[in-house]
Amino acid sequence: MSSTTAVDVVMPQMGVSVSEGTITKWNKQVGDTIEADETLLEISTDKVDTEVPSPASGVVTEILVPEGETVEVGTVLARIGGEGAAVAAASPPEPATQPAADAAEASASEGQAAPDQPAEAPVPAPAQEASGNGKSFVSPVVARIASEHGIDPSQVPGTGNGGRVTKRDIQAFIDSGGSAQPAAPPQPAAPAPTPAHTPPAAPQQAPTSQEPQAPGVGEQFEPMSAMRKGIADHMRRSLDTSAHVTSAIEVDMSKVVQIRGKLKKEYEAAYGVNPTYLAFIARATAETLRDYPWVNGELRGDKIVTRNYVNLGFAVELADGKGLIVPVVKNAETLNLLGMAKAIADIAKRARDKQLAPDDVTGGTFTITNPGGYGTFHGTPVISQPQAGILGTYAIVKRPWVITDENGADAIAIRSMMNLTLTYDHRLVDGALAGRFLRDLRERLQTWGESDY
Amino acid sequence: MAERTYLQAISDGLREEMRRDERVFVLGEDVGVYGGAFKVTLGFQEEFGSWRVLDMPLSETAIMGGATGAAIMGMRPVAEMQFADFVSCAWDHLVTIAAKQRWRVGTPVPIVLRLPSGGGFSGGPFHSQNPESSFAHIPGLKCVCPATPEDAKGLIVAAIEDPNPVLFFEHKHLYRRIKGEVPDERYVTPIGKARTHQEGEEVSIITWGAMVYTAEEAAKQLPDSSIEIIDLRTVMPWDKEAVLASARKTSKVLVLHEDTRTGGFGGEIAATIAEEAFEDLDAPVRRIAAPDTPVPFSPVLEKAFIPQVDDVVRGLKELIEY
Numbered sequence: 001m002s003s004t005t006a007v008d009v010v011m012p013q014m015g016v017s018v019s020e021g022t023i024t025k026w027n028k029q030v031g032d033t034i035e036a037d038e039t040l041l042e043i044s045t046d047k048v049d050t051e052v053p054s055p056a057s058g059v060v061t062e063i064l065v066p067e068g069e070t071v072e073v074g075t076v077l078a079r080i081g082g083e084g085a086a087v088a089a090a091s092p093p094e095p096a097t098q099p100a101a102d103a104a105e106a107s108a109s110e111g112q113a114a115p116d117q118p119a120e121a122p123v124p125a126p127a128q129e130a131s132g133n134g135k136s137f138v139s140p141v142v143a144r145i146a147s148e149h150g151i152d153p154s155q156v157p158g159t160g161n162g163g164r165v166t167k168r169d170i171q172a173f174i175d176s177g178g179s180a181q182p183a184a185p186p187q188p189a190a191p192a193p194t195p196a197h198t199p200p201a202a203p204q205q206a207p208t209s210q211e212p213q214a215p216g217v218g219e220q221f222e223p224m225s226a227m228r229k230g231i232a233d234h235m236r237r238s239l240d241t242s243a244h245v246t247s248a249i250e251v252d253m254s255k256v257v258q259i260r261g262k263l264k265k266e267y268e269a270a271y272g273v274n275p276t277y278l279a280f281i282a283r284a285t286a287e288t289l290r291d292y293p294w295v296n297g298e299l300r301g302d303k304i305v306t307r308n309y310v311n312l313g314f315a316v317e318l319a320d321g322k323g324l325i326v327p328v329v330k331n332a333e334t335l336n337l338l339g340m341a342k343a344i345a346d347i348a349k350r351a352r353d354k355q356l357a358p359d360d361v362t363g364g365t366f367t368i369t370n371p372g373g374y375g376t377f378h379g380t381p382v383i384s385q386p387q388a389g390i391l392g393t394y395a396i397v398k399r400p401w402v403i404t405d406e407n408g409a410d411a412i413a414i415r416s417m418m419n420l421t422l423t424y425d426h427r428l429v430d431g432a433l434a435g436r437f438l439r440d441l442r443e444r445l446q447t448w449g450e451s452d453y
Numbered sequence: 454m455a456e457r458t459y460l461q462a463i464s465d466g467l468r469e470e471m472r473r474d475e476r477v478f479v480l481g482e483d484v485g486v487y488g489g490a491f492k493v494t495l496g497f498q499e500e501f502g503s504w505r506v507l508d509m510p511l512s513e514t515a516i517m518g519g520a521t522g523a524a525i526m527g528m529r530p531v532a533e534m535q536f537a538d539f540v541s542c543a544w545d546h547l548v549t550i551a552a553k554q555r556w557r558v559g560t561p562v563p564i565v566l567r568l569p570s571g572g573g574f575s576g577g578p579f580h581s582q583n584p585e586s587s588f589a590h591i592p593g594l595k596c597v598c599p600a601t602p603e604d605a606k607g608l609i610v611a612a613i614e615d616p617n618p619v620l621f622f623e624h625k626h627l628y629r630r631i632k633g634e635v636p637d638e639r640y641v642t643p644i645g646k647a648r649t650h651q652e653g654e655e656v657s658i659i660t661w662g663a664m665v666y667t668a669e670e671a672a673k674q675l676p677d678s679s680i681e682i683i684d685l686r687t688v689m690p691w692d693k694e695a696v697l698a699s700a701r702k703t704s705k706v707l708v709l710h711e712d713t714r715t716g717g718f719g720g721e722i723a724a725t726i727a728e729e730a731f732e733d734l735d736a737p738v739r740r741i742a743a744p745d746t747p748v749p750f751s752p753v754l755e756k757a758f759i760p761q762v763d764d765v766v767r768g769l770k771e772l773i774e775y
Contacts (some may be wrong), residue, residue, distance in 0.1 A: 142703045144732040161775050167704045167735040 007056040009078040012072050013358065021045045022070040022226050028060045034080065041077065042231050043352065045305040046230030048325065049354045056080045068138075069154050070226075114157045114310060122339055141167050145223050149174055161392050168241035173218045227323045238385045242425035246380045246392075249438040252446050253396050253416045256280045259450050264335075271338060278314075281420075283453050284444040285341070286310045289366055295389045296365050299428050309333060313364030313384055314344060316351040325351050326384055328364040337453035347383065368393065372418070381423050388428045391441075392421035460628040461558040462602035463567075464493050466609035467531060469639055471501055473632055474529060477613055478622035480507040480516055481533030481567075490535045491569055491628055517543030517566070521551045524564045537570035538582045551618045552593030565609070571663055577750035583662070583712040586618050589689040589721075595619040595644060596689040600665040604686055607642025610649055615644060620652040621752060624663045625695060631666070647692035649699075653681030655700040656772045659722055660709040661685040664760065668709055671765035678773050688718050693725060700726045704735035705772045711759055714742035716739040736775040741768045 011021050025042040028034050040054040061081035101268035103286045138146070138153045142165050146153045156173045158165040202274050215221050224232070260275055267275045289296040312332040316325050327347035329335070335343060350356050367384045372394035401415040421442065424434045444452075457465065471477045478501075479494055485508040488495030498506040509516045513534055520530040534540045540547065547566070554562045572581030585596045595617055599605040605623065612619035650665055655678050658668040665684045670682035683699050685691050700706045706726055708719035723738040741760050749755050 139704075139735045140732045141735045164775070166775070 006061060007058070007080040008076045009052070009055060009080065011043070011065075011073050011075045011077055012052060013073045020070050020072045023065055023067050024049065026063060026067060026078075027051075028054075030060055030063055031136050032060050034058065034060055044226045046226050046233070048356050048358065049227060049323075050356060050358075051354055052077075053316045054080060071153070137164055139164075139167070145170050145174070147223060150221070150223075159260050225323070227325075231324060234385065235382050238382050242383050242388075244380070244383065244423055244429050245426045245431065245434070246421050246423040247431065248378060248419055248421045249442050251418050251442045252401065252418055253277070255447070255449075256445055257396070257416045259453070262450070264445055267338065267341065271342065273338070273341045275337060275341045276344070277396060277418075278368070278393065279344055280330075280453065281334065281336055281391075281445065282312055282314075282344065282368055283335070283337050283340045284441055284448065285366070285368060285391055286312060286335070288437060288441045288444060290333055291440065292433065294428055295422075295424065295437050296431065297388050297428065298365070298386045299388070299425065300386065303364060304428065307365055309365070311363050311365045312387045313367035313387075314347065315367065315369035315381075316348050318352060325356070325361060326364065326367060327351050327356055327360045328362065330363065367391070372396070377419050379421060381421070383423060383425055387425075389422055389424040389434075394419045394421075394425065454636055455632040456632050457602050457606075458629050459599075459602045459605050459623070459633075460491060460493060461634050462606040462633075463609050463623055465635070466493070467493070467613075468497065468500070470610060470613045471497070471505065473639070474613075476522075476527065476529040477531060478505040478507065478528060479531050480519060482509055482510050482511055482516070482535045484508060484533050489533065490562040491625065491695070493533075493567070495624075497690050501678065503594045511540050513542035517546040517551070517708045520564050521546050521554070521562065523544035524551070524618075525554060529565075531565040531567060531613060533567040533569075534578045535569070536576075537568035537584055538579050539570060540584065540588075540620075545759050547588075547594070547618065548591050552591050553658060554563045554593075555617065556593060562618050563574060563613075563616050564618040565612045565621055565630045567621045567623060569625045569628075570622045571624040572748050572755060573663070575750060575752050575755055576625075576684050576748070578747035581748040581755070582747070583622070583710070585620070585622050585688050586712055586716060586721075589691075589718055593617065594689065595687065596622065597644060597687045598622045598624070598662040599642075600624075600627070600631075600650075600662055600684050601648075602631060602635045604642050604648065604684075606635050607640050608644065608682050608686065610639065610775065612643045614641065617631065620642070622662065626663050627666075642686070645684065645690040645692060646688045647695035648684045649688055649695075649713070650672060650682035650684045651680070653703065655679040655681075655703055656705045656707060656709045656769055657681045657683060657696075657703045658709055658721075658765070658769075659683050659685065659696055659699070661688060662711060664709045664711050667760060667762055667765055670762040671769060674766050675769055675773070678769065680769065691718075691722070693729075696722060697726065697730050700738075701733040704733055705775065706734075706738045707741060707768050708738060709741045709760060709765060709768075710745060713745050714740060715745050717742050736772050739768050739772060741765055 015264045017444040022045070023041055024044045027039050027041060034040060034054045034057065036055065037053045039051040041052050043050060043052055058080040060078060062079040065075065065077045093202050110210045142153055145167065151170065153165050153170065158169055160166040160169070181184055256277065257266045260277065261281065263275050267273055290312045294304065296307060298305040309326050309331050310333040311330050313326040313328045316327060327350070329340070329343040329347060332340065347356070347360060350360065364384060364387060366387055367390045369390060370393045371379055375395045378414065379392050379393045379394070381392050383390050393406065396416050396418040398414050398418045400412050401417060402410055403413045403415070404410055420438060422434050422438050454698055467479070479497060481489070483490055483507045484494045485498040485503060488497070491622055494506060516532050519547055520532040523530045534543065551562050551564055554560055570583050585598055588594045589596045595615065597608050597612055597619055600607045609621060612621050650669065651672065657678060660682065661670050661684055665682065668682045672682060682701055683695055708722050710719050712718065719740045719742055726738050728732070741764055743758050743760065746758065749758050
C-alpha cells in the first residue's frame with residue numbers, strides 16, 4: 001500500500017509478557033524510500049530478535065527512536081510519509097489510528113496485541129535531534145564508563161546538547177548510586193496463575209548482582225544483549241522453580257538409521273527436506289507424550305494442567321554461538337515424519353534468520369534439546385518454564401552391544417547407540433513415570449517401522 | 454627574584470650565558486651598536502666586544518650559514534632573525550644543513566635561532582607570523598615558544614645548552630607587556646615539559662606563546678566553569694603526556710594557536726588526542742586558530758585574524774554545552 005498520509009511504525013507486541021523492545025538496527029534512514037513489507041528495522045527483546053517490516057510504501061520521513069534505545073510496545077518508532085513526502089509534519093492529526101492498526105498487523109501478533117496500547121505514544125524527541133547530537137549520541141568516554149559500570153547510557157538523565165549524556169552526567173549517575181538496573185518492565189498483576197500460553201514471564205527480581213567494578217587486569221567487559229539477559233533470568237528462575245531430576249536411557253538407533261538411510265534421498269528429492277534423526281525422535285516423542293499427559297503437563301498453582309495437544313519446543317543455537325532460542329512446533333501430535341521434518345527445518349531456519357514471529361516462541365508444552373551434534377553423550381538440561389520436562393538427545397555412536405537373536409542366543413553386535421535423557425520436574429513427575437516414558441520412547445525408536453512414522 | 458619583562462628575561466638569560474661560556478656569541482642584523490631592533494642585546498657589544506656581538510649584513514642566509522659553520526666548529530652561536538618571518542631566507546642552511554648535520558655526520562650543531570614572532574600590532578604580512586609549525590615538521594630542529602618571563606629566561610638557557618639547533622620563538626607582543634617574577638640565579642627550564650597555567654576540570658585549553666593570555670582572559674569570562682590551561686612551552690618536542698593527562702581528566706579539549714589553522718601544530722595535537730585518548734573524549738577536539746590567509750595589516754582585519762578572547766569564550770561554551 002502506498003500512503004499519502006504519514007504512517008506510524010510502532011514497536012510491535014512480541015508476545016504477551018514482552019512489554020518493551022530494543023532497536024538494534026535501522027535498515028533505512030530518513031529520506032530513504034521503502035516498500036511495504038520491506039525490512040525497516042531490527043529489534044531485540046528478551047524473547048526474540050526479529051525484523052520489523054514496513055507497514056507502508058513511501059519515504060521514511062522521521063526516525064524517532066535511535067539504535068540502542070529500549071522503548072515500550074506501542075511507541076512510535078518512525079513515520080513513513082506519502083510518496084514523495086518530504087516531511088510528515090503537515091499531516092492532520094487524524095492518521096494515528098489506521099496506520100497504527102497496520103503496524104500491529106504487520107507485527108503478526110494482532111491476536112495478542114493489547115488493544116488499548118496508546119496509538120500515539122509520546123514522541124521522544126524532535127525529529128531534528130533524533131538523528132543528530134541528541135540523546136542517541138554516546139561519546140567515547142561515556143561509552144567506556146557505561147561499559148565499565150554496566151550502565152545503559154539511555155537510562156542516564158542527559159544535560160548535554162539535545163539531552164546528550166555527558167561524562168559529568170554519567171559520573172553523577174554513578175555517584176548517586178545508579179547502576180546496571182534495567183528499566184523495569186511493567187509487572188503482570190498476579191504472577192501466580194500462569195495462563196497456558198504464557199511464555200516464561202520475567203518475574204521482577206531484585207537485582208542481585210552488585211554494580212560491576214572496573215575490569216581487572218586482563219579482563220574486558222562486554223555488554224549483555226537482551227537475549228542473554230532473558231536467558232540468564234530464565235535459567236536461574238527455572239532452577240529456582242522446578243525440582244530438576246535427570247534420568248537417562250540407552251537406545252539402539254540402528255533401525256532409525258536404516259529407515260533414515262532409505263528415506264533421505266526420497267525426502268530430499270521430492271520434498272527438499274532432510275529427515276534428520278531429530279525429526280524421528282520428535283515424531284516418536286510426540287506420540288509417547290500422548291500417553292504421558294503429566295510429562296506434557298504443567299503445575300499451575302495447586303492445579304495440574306494436562307492437554308490434548310503437544311506443542312514441541314526445539315532449542316536452536318544461533319549462528320554466532322551467543323544465544324539460544326526455543327521456537328515451538330504447534331500441534332506436533334498431528335504431524336507425520338515428513339511434516340515434522342519440514343516444521344523443524346522451517347523454525348530452525350527462521351530462528352537463524354531472525355524471522356520468527358512472536359507466536360513461534362511461545363506456548364510450548366515440552367522441549368527437545370539436541371546437544372549431541374558435538375559428540376556429547378550426556379547432559380542435564382534446564383526445563384523451559386512452565387513445562388514439566390525436557391528431552392536431551394545425544395550423539396549416535398557405533399558400539400558393541402549384546403543382542404539376543406530369535407533363537408534366544410546372545411551375541412555381540414555393532415549397533416548405532418544413542419543416549420536420551422529426560423530432565424523432569426520432580427514436583428509433578430516421579431522417577432518411575434519418567435522411567436516408563438523413556439522406556440516407551442525407546443521402544444518406539446527401536447521397533448517402529450517406516451510406516452509407523 | 455625580581456620583576457622583569459619578558460624581553461628583559463631573555464636578555465638576562467642570554468647575557469648570563471655569554472658571561473659563563475666564552476663559546477656563546479651573538480650575531481644578527483643591528484644586534485651590536487643598535488642593541489637589536491627590539492633592544493634585547495642592548496649594551497651587549499659594550500660588555501662583550503664586537504667579536505662576540507656581530508652586526509651582520511642584511512642577509513639571513515649569511516647569518517644562518519655563519520652560525521651553522523661556527524656551531525660545527527665548536528662555538529655556540531645565538532643568531533637573531535630581526536623578524537621570524539625572514540627565516541625563510543635562511544631555510545636552506547637551517548633545514549638542509551643545520552637540522553641534518555648531526556644525523557649525517559654526528560657532529561653537534563648547538564645553534565640558537567632567536568625569532569621575534571607573532572602579531573597584534575599591525576605589523577602586516579611580513580612582520581607578524583608564527584611559523585613554528587613549519588619547523589616543528591623538520592626532524593632535527595627544536596621549537597621553543599615561551600609565554601612567561603620566567604620561562605623565557607629558563608628556556609633561552611636551555612636552548613643555548615642544547616647540542617641541537619633550537620628555534621627560539623619570542624613573541625613580540627609579550628616583550629614589554631608581560632612582566633613577572635624571575636629568579637636571579639641561573640636555571641634551566643627543560644625543553645619538552647609543559648606547564649599548567651591554571652588547573653581545571655571541565656575543559657582543557659592546549660596553547661602556547663601569547664595565546665596563553667588570551668586563554669586566561671577567556672577562562673575569566675566563564676567564572677562558573679572550571680577551565681584548565683596547559684602552556685606547552687615548547688612545540689617540538691612537545692609534552693604529550695601532559696596533554697593526554699589533561700584530556701583524560703576533562704574529556705573536552707580546545708587547541709588554541711595564533712598560527713593559521715591548516716597545517717598548524719594544533720592539528721598534530723588534536724590528532725594525537727584522537728589516537729591515544731579516544732575513549733576518554735566527551736566531545737570532538739576543537740581547534741581555534743587564525744584563518745588560512747596572510748596576516749592582514751589593517752588593525753580591524755588583524756583583530757579578525759588573530760584569535761580573540763571572544764572567539765575562545767565561544768569555543769569554550771560550545772564544548773561546555775556539548
